[in-house]
Amino acid sequence: MNILLTGASRGIGAATLVHLRNAGHHVVGQSTAGSDELIAADFTDPAAPRALWQTALAELGTIDVLVNNAGVFEGVADNATDDEWHAVWGRTLGINLQASADLCRLAIGHFRERAGGGRIVNVASRAAYRGDSPQHWQYAASKAGMVGMTKSIARGYAIEHILAFAVCPGFVMTGMAEEYLSSRGGKQLLADIPLGRVADPAEIAETIRWLATDAPPSATGAVIDVNGASFVR
Ligand SMILES: NC(=O)c1ccc[n+]([C@@H]2O[C@H](COP(=O)([O-])OP(=O)(O)OC[C@H]3O[C@@H](n4cnc5c(N)ncnc54)[C@H](OP(=O)(O)O)[C@@H]3O)[C@@H](O)[C@H]2O)c1
Secondary structure, three states: OEEEEOOOOOHHHHHHHHHHHHOOOEEEEEEOOOOOOOEEOOOOOOOHHHHHHHHHHHHHOOOOEEEEOOOOOOOOOOOOOHHHHHHHHHHHHHHHHHHHHHHHHHHHHHHHHHOOOEEEEEEOOOHHHHOOOOOOHHHHHHHHHHHHHHHHHHHHHHHHOEEEEEEEEOOEOOHHHHHHHHHHOHHHHHHOOOOOOOEOHHHHHHHHHHHHHHOOHHHOOOEEEEOOOOOOO
8 A cells, every 4th residue: 555654754654654554555654844755744834745645646656545643732721821822722723733734735636547446544632532731731732633623534535535544543652752751750641541551652653554454444434532531432
């Protein structure tokens, strides 16, 4: 399969890039600054998703799967200045939700044009259902938006063999989570996870791989929780 994967430089995305390639897929990855291996696309620029899509399509020829994984987890206090508040809301919704939506739209156009269908996997978060801290309303809202968008795509385009899924990780051991665990009391946080540990990026990578390539078409619209039972619904 030919796959475009965003946020491939670190954490879940880096693990997914390796995992998908080991499974024999052709994967084009993206990060903000890019590298020898990754296409540069900064999603604070509204033109970046289209430019990324066009570059990836030129490299791959055709795209079978889009994985929207890039995201930011920025906090802002409820008593911040209006400018600070709007800046963080704007960045979070722009990167996590709008850029994902833009790429979904481009993927759907491409899947229709080639008439073969295709798959979209959106990496949302447990926060979509559970909410997040008082500093992170915007993060939870962006991820709930991704879930609503995924279900809309699944319902709207299934007849054209375009399938859409979402993954909702809880805590995953990436650089971001390690910092969070040490700063906010790891023990208390782990006590909230019945499995007794945060998820390994490889576990999210395998969930993404399965949804991207193997999940039965009738599962379209599904949201898979990967959170050690820290939030069951
Ligand atoms: N870690 C967790 O506990 C957890 C839990 C639930 C959901 N998630 C979700 O899983 C996804 C991956 O999380 P992670 O922990 O692996 O993240 P991460 O290690 O912080 O990596 C984030 C990725 O997004 C890219 N990115 C950041 N800002 C960007 C921008 N302005 N434009 C384009 N790309 C940008 C980064 O590229 P650069 O390296 O170039 O900056 C990087 O590849 C995110 O959507 C996150 O919300 C994570």
